[in-house]
Amino acid sequence: MFFSVYSGISKYLLSYVLISVFLVIKSYGQEPQISVPDSIQNKTVDELISLIKSSSSDHSFTFETALENSQNPDINLAKIYSEIGYYFYKKEASERSISYLNKAIEIAKKTEQDEILCKAYLRQGNSYLQDWKNQKALDAYHKVLEMAQKKGDLRNEIVAKSNIAIVLRRMNQLDKALKDCNELLRYVDKTSFKNGKNHVNILTIISEVYLDLQKFDSVLKYADKGIKISESLDYEIGIADLYIKKGIVFYQRKNYDQALEFLYKAEDILTRLKFNERSNQSINVNYFLASYFFENKNYDKAIEYLLQTIHALENNDLRKNRVIETHILLAKSYKEIGDIDASVFWFTKHQELQDQFQQEKDETVNKIYDQSTRKLDSKIKRLENKQQEDQKYRNYIFGAFLIVFFGMIILVVTYFRKQKANKTIFDDLIKKISDLESKKDIEEIEIKDATKEITIDDEKINEVLKGLDKIEQQEYFLSLDCNLRSIAKKVKTNATYLSKIINTYKGKSFNDYINDLRIEYVLQKLKNDRKFRSFSIKSIASEIGYKSDNSFTKHFKAKTGINPSYYIKNIEKLNRQSQDI
Template structure:
């Protein structure tokens, strides 16, 4: 049921934990941990694996030659290794692989299952070598694992186990050749990656356990090859095919990440920034730190090229902070993973600060020029004071009043409901925080005019479209300032852009009108 139906799995899990056989219980909790892992509930999966690994170890101490207990120990250690690997804690993951290797050697029964554990453990080492940017070493391990597999007495080219292992080995080889191709700028390595990805797909699509995901994973792999070849337009076409191969798998994370990279390379700033922000702000599907670093780097460069220095500095600072966290958490592995990129990030950060200083000087010159213009304007107005006062007096005496008529529209009730639904949906999705959000956007979506939208909105909200969503924007940023101290460190320009304002002055006016205090004063009051 682990591969067929979650409800049935949970039912049989509850049944199997009531039996007296300790091996059955341990296997059941191993399946439960696997189910939670597949559902991205990593914390719960880790808690179960650690708890029952500890129980298994205590039982092994009393009976250290029990093959069943040793088998379950390997499975729990494998789960913990996968969890640490997914969270980029490669030192810990490798530590679990060493424990698995020792347990395999301790097993009294040297059977087919034991041999498969040995091969899978070796392959996992190769995968981690790739993560540590050591592709040459990964290739050596993967090729040796392949030789051991096909030369063993247990090898059966048509068995699920052999096909599964072949798919994993060839994918690892392909990943390694991608890294080598990028590192050495060698197209032949990318051709090898292309070849091994196809070999992996050919093996994976034969056995049922991965049939649903094989096409999707192959699609992602082909995207990686195209991106490595710098064929970013071809990669975009491949990414657009994700939804056709994903089946029930969530493909959005891969789509946003790869599109952000491709559009950045294609110098399409708007699209690159859009997809990068979509992924960063996705609370349900959090990014790995390495992916966050890439996204922060894209945004800092894009804003720097646009000369929006406040935002460039914000994301550059986030990138460097993420590097520092990686340095702290990864210790030895940090040097292998990030040193070159970290140096580049610091260089960009220095350029941003330098440009910010230049911009500050330009602002002073600009402000001084404005003061001179205002002074000249003031002198001109003084000279015309009498004439201006007379005009104002004449206007008052004539009591000129401009009247506007309210127009009532006879709008179909169904269409009115459709307008309200569209407005409510955009409000629920926080669309009003986007810079291009406007009443015209809703009108275009519904293929009508903004006058009808405005009439329906005023009728149901008792205030104008602009008034309502301005309040929503300010309320949103106030909530962020109150609950997340990070926002208090942002510049006023960065806060303005967070809720869709193009300039800090427009944001400040709207904020003060609603709160009777400037954003700067409000932030200071929170810091007391």
């Protein structure tokens, strides 16, 4: 009997243990359940939205859970999360904005709410743009553009393209940005955007592109047009932004009185609107006012404006171009008042930010190139499909003939326009090469004023620069083994220090520095060496240090605007003409 009782107890304990283990394992496979108090669960949707907006990111999860558990049949979570994301975007809380917009996108995809999805992608792109995450912003805007073009939605197409132009301008793809902006201005007349805030925003973007191109008359033309529209709308931030553009133009022209007039006007508007000191507008005003005081040797006042910007910054702001320039100007200002330690500190900070920006820029430019390639592949695919469809309608020979005929006319016109553009580029190249050859030192590279005045270990820097000059004279950059580490070894320094010196004193990244040397060399070599011109593109690429002809062609076209084959063909033609004479 004792044995039977013991056996019964053992079975009971074994069952209890197995059930407990099962429950523990099951609990690990489930997400933790958030207990929502009735006092919160009974709140209205509007009240929950207000609580989310006013709470920190750590305390908002309970309100989100209550919102998602709401029994209100009319609730549209995708739309609500999109609006919350937009709210935090306006507060410049980009990380929280993006987290809610991601929720909106996920829900809108599942529920097939295309209109909300498009708006959420657009707002996501704006938040990434605000955070200077340019590559992610570009991805979001291209999704908006794809959806807009598919639906024939011209309004969203204009908005997407205008924001893409901002990214292109940040990546120094100025020709592409300018082309897109001019196209947008033609589109605006067909929409309700005309003479509205979006029209002003496009004019602001195109004035920024012209500013980077140093075409100051065009900046003033579009800025004045934008100011006029903004004044009719009482669009004060638009007015302030364009005042800043005009102030920069007059500063660059050294007309300091007018520059100060517009910069102070912009500063007054930003102060009245209580605009965030982290905003691009505030950073630009502070930078150029500081630049003015620096030029007039009022270094303490310059430092005051620059530190005002830096103290307001957050980590996400350090990607901005003007913030990087703020650091170098601060270093120069401290150097002028004799505070070398502070100068070195801010110069080092500038170099770190510059390296980080260059890396992110290269990644984004590659993304732009890949997207352009995919777009071309898509066009080719559509053309192939069209040709296949045309085969089904062989009876419409006359119609097909007309299509081919007009298509040929377009191709011929396009071809001759392209040839004319290439000829202009080619003539400019020949003139530049001739100018270079007439100089005693053709390899001299202009050093930017912004970094030229900072000196750290001058003797070591001079040794490295002399080493680089020697390497350029020996044409080591043509070697396949030429890389950052090998050159660093030759000039007796480390790769990191060499990279910073090249950034500072050559005004470009290491890769750009080597590519520029190679392309300048090959331009002159092809011009002057007939035998070299007879080589294949692949052989020429190998001769000047490239591992593939594709890489050589890509860098040659990026530098000159034409293909190497076109350049060689026209050099031969030019030589034949000179011989005939």
